[in-house]
Amino acid sequence: MKLFSSVNDVTDIDALVKEALALKQNPYANQELGKNKTLALVFLNPSLRTRMSTQKAALNLGMNVMVLNIDKEGWALELRDGVVMDGTTVEHIREAAGVMGQYADIIGVRSFPGLRNREEDYSEMIFNKFVEFCKVPVVSLESATRHPLQSLADLVTITELKTTARPKVVLTWAPHIKPLPQAVPNSFSEWMCKADVDFTIVQPKGYELCADFTQGATISYNQDEALVDADFIYVKNWSAYEPYGNILGKNEEWMLTNEKLKLTNNAKVMHCLPVRRNLELSDEILDGPNSIVVHEAGNRVWAAQAVLKQMLESL
Amino acid sequence: MKLFSSVNDVTDIDALVKEALALKQNPYANQELGKNKTLALVFLNPSLRTRMSTQKAALNLGMNVMVLNIDKEGWALELRDGVVMDGTTVEHIREAAGVMGQYADIIGVRSFPGLRNREEDYSEMIFNKFVEFCKVPVVSLESATRHPLQSLADLVTITELKTTARPKVVLTWAPHIKPLPQAVPNSFSEWMCKADVDFTIVQPKGYELCADFTQGATISYNQDEALVDADFIYVKNWSAYEPYGNILGKNEEWMLTNEKLKLTNNAKVMHCLPVRRNLELSDEILDGPNSIVVHEAGNRVWAAQAVLKQMLESL
Amino acid sequence: MKLFSSVNDVTDIDALVKEALALKQNPYANQELGKNKTLALVFLNPSLRTRMSTQKAALNLGMNVMVLNIDKEGWALELRDGVVMDGTTVEHIREAAGVMGQYADIIGVRSFPGLRNREEDYSEMIFNKFVEFCKVPVVSLESATRHPLQSLADLVTITELKTTARPKVVLTWAPHIKPLPQAVPNSFSEWMCKADVDFTIVQPKGYELCADFTQGATISYNQDEALVDADFIYVKNWSAYEPYGNILGKNEEWMLTNEKLKLTNNAKVMHCLPVRRNLELSDEILDGPNSIVVHEAGNRVWAAQAVLKQMLESL
DSSP: OOEESSGGGOSOHHHHHHHHHHHHHSTTTTHHHHTTOEEEEEESSOOSHHHHHHHHHHHHTTOEEEEEEHHHHSOOEEOSSSOOOOSSOOEEHHHHHHHHHHHOSEEEEEOOOOSSOHHHHHTTHHHHHHHHHHOSOEEESOOSSOOHHHHHHHHHHHHHHOSSSSOEEEEEEOOOSSOOOSHHHHHHHHHHTTSSSEEEEEOOTTOOOOGGGOTTOEEESOHHHHHTTOSEEEEEOOOOTTTTTOOOOOOGGGSBOHHHHTTSSSOEEEOOSOOOBTTTBOHHHHTSTTBOHHHHHHTHHHHHHHHHHHHHHTO | OOEESSGGGOSOHHHHHHHHHHHHHSTTTTHHHHTTOEEEEEESSOOSHHHHHHHHHHHHTTOEEEEEEHHHHSOOEEOSSSOOOOSSOOEEHHHHHHHHHHHOSEEEEEOOOOSSOHHHHHTTHHHHHHHHHHOSOEEESSOSSOOHHHHHHHHHHHHHHOSSSSOEEEEEEOOOSSOOOSHHHHHHHHHHTTSSSEEEEEOOTTOOOOGGGOTTOEEESOHHHHHTTOSEEEEEOOOOTTTTTOOOOOOGGGSBOHHHHTTSSSOEEEOOSOOOBTTTBOHHHHTSTTBOHHHHHHTHHHHHHHHHHHHHHTO | OOEESSGGGOSOHHHHHHHHHHHHHSTTTTHHHHTTOEEEEEESSOOSHHHHHHHHHHHHTTOEEEEEEHHHHSOOEEOSSSOOOOSSOOEEHHHHHHHHHHHOSEEEEEOOOOSSOHHHHHTTHHHHHHHHHHOSOEEESSOSSOOHHHHHHHHHHHHHHOSSSSOEEEEEEOOOSSOOOSHHHHHHHHHHTTSSSEEEEEOOTTOOOOGGGOTTOEEESOHHHHHTTOSEEEEEOOOOTTTTTOOOOOOGGGSBOHHHHTTSSSOEEEOOSOOOBTTTBOHHHHTSTTBOHHHHHHTHHHHHHHHHHHHHHTO
């Protein structure tokens, strides 16, 4: 594997999930593979789970890890081409990425969308420039429109904990006070659409995700109906795709509660975290027996390790 | 050892001090113990000595180390329970700590007090929530009311350098321009009260520490009298316990000088650092032959290594 | 080697360059040398290349690395002696450096000049205090007046890529909108003056570097003349030495272009990076076949590794 930016970079999803679950049982068996190999984790935005789980995955594989908060520790990056850099940016992404490719065998990059210009965000300009100019394998640590390491960990978690062959998985929109990216729901949706699950997305009118990511999903606008018999509920807020990056209303009644859980097949509740308590998801759910959010976060290690292992094998 | 938050977590103080001094002679003998074990160092506040010495201690033991400045690199933490998170905090400590416990075998946490609400600070809310929710062994890297790794290093230093069986140790208040926590003097006091030393605390009226930490200490208000025949002087500023977090006056005459040192038994001068020169402690002392502050800081490695070693042995 | 602050600390420049090129061919042969040795990289200013390449070099040698952004993660440093520290600085460089020397076998320090007081900057006060008080070998990661790891990497690059025994090397001033330090051109010049090259410096009147660094160089004010038959062009902006730290005019015509390249012997174009595109150096050069800036940045690893290896051998 030379690139991990979406589900489309994976040739055999089942095999990758099985690899992750096998690594969870036997984390340290491949340390010769990573010996003297360096992973650079480059952050243009904050991170807790992705930062720590990917670092841990690399260490499990015997790799060295260098973490760089590029805007805070390095230099303010210019992302546009052809400009005269006489403003506040100090280094162009062309040089920054090119140089990092000299120091690392694999690079992970996190770059959030601006949520102002949909075309620019959905062209994945920043992430794609990194890939183009660093010239080494790249793992997305969440880009403008996708968060594939999260989605792989989510599929690993569902595979690990499902009690029926083909579980019902519901992605439900949740309230928030700030406009959030569509990266997590886009990505979760495109992974679920390729997995052996019965997949429904439910959201208030106007919050439909870009159709490119939801081919094969059942689309609903009635949360109560959608939750019926659900085995897994994936809770997440996102801002509108059209008008891009907008919040369309409070929709406080969309917050999941124990009352709503009664509609489900005792569903396990997932969230990528961070989660705003009592806004996106209630205390009673997060502190109750149905929440698997911490367990899900733990599986981030094995998802990252499976991807890094396949990348190391292809170096 | 599953928790290192105060002297009360140590079953045999003498043995722990001896372990630290033994590790100083032979730092690399236990690297199999830490192999494939990960220490996460989580900072809610700045750190130099604690950060570097604990990292070095873990590396000496063969561990991997992940350092996280959580508010700057991760997400703004919510610490209160039951609130609707519709403000500036992005992640609750319950999830943050829980998730970190998935990625680390041992966690070190630094969280200073707010110095506004004594009850809240002295309940050690933040530290205790980390311990409760991360579910792995935790080392305090300084909490609201204690700094046990510093105190252990201080006792190691006194044990290493004492020239009499039962040295006289004086903790003296020093001037400062900002209200500082009571964590270092509280902690030093409770360790000294359990050690084989003659221990005096001297401070201006009104700066008495919480009595829970000073049982067995001689309490004085006359610096000149207290310093007579001292073998070790521990210099430190702290703000008042009552009214909590206040500065009660300038008290510039409390700064230690060479003139005052003449009262002592050629006392060695200690300070946890950072120290404000010529405010808390004079140049002439810090640059003179009686200062052992850098040596003392060096012993932070062996204190941390002794604690981590006992934790690794109990995993 | 106990100190690497300038070319004057190197006894045999040729041997050091050869060592760097040999390490490039065989990076992992000396890992026993660095085992259980710790490099602390201390930054008072931002860094990308120096941070990552020196970290990589140390890892290649089997060392442990601790990175500290001291002003952001540690405490605001006081640099002046004899002051009463009742302002915003929290820790004196004497203690900070002394303590770091307790935790590291080798320390790398980056400290930029203030560009306000020439005497202070050129005395290398900060860097020299670190060296004096930390008491372990120190590598400059760029100080007020020099950037020796960069210059060594530059000489390694010229040696590696030259096609004539004694190439013509031209250091040309380039435009910028902010006053930049003289560290890179000073340092490049003093290394070139000791190397087996034909070395010219060309700049607008008023931008002459301090003569201490340029003994043996041809000094020119006519860029077109200077570029004739050049084999390597080193592009860099710097502010005036007199009046110190000033910008004397826009001089936009000094930006290197493909048109100007025609004057040269198909010269390879170098820059230490970060570079402001279309201000210091044009897109057409940076994206064209003559630019070797990314390759040059890659050689930073081998320069740092050669220096660290010699330091480890002298521990």
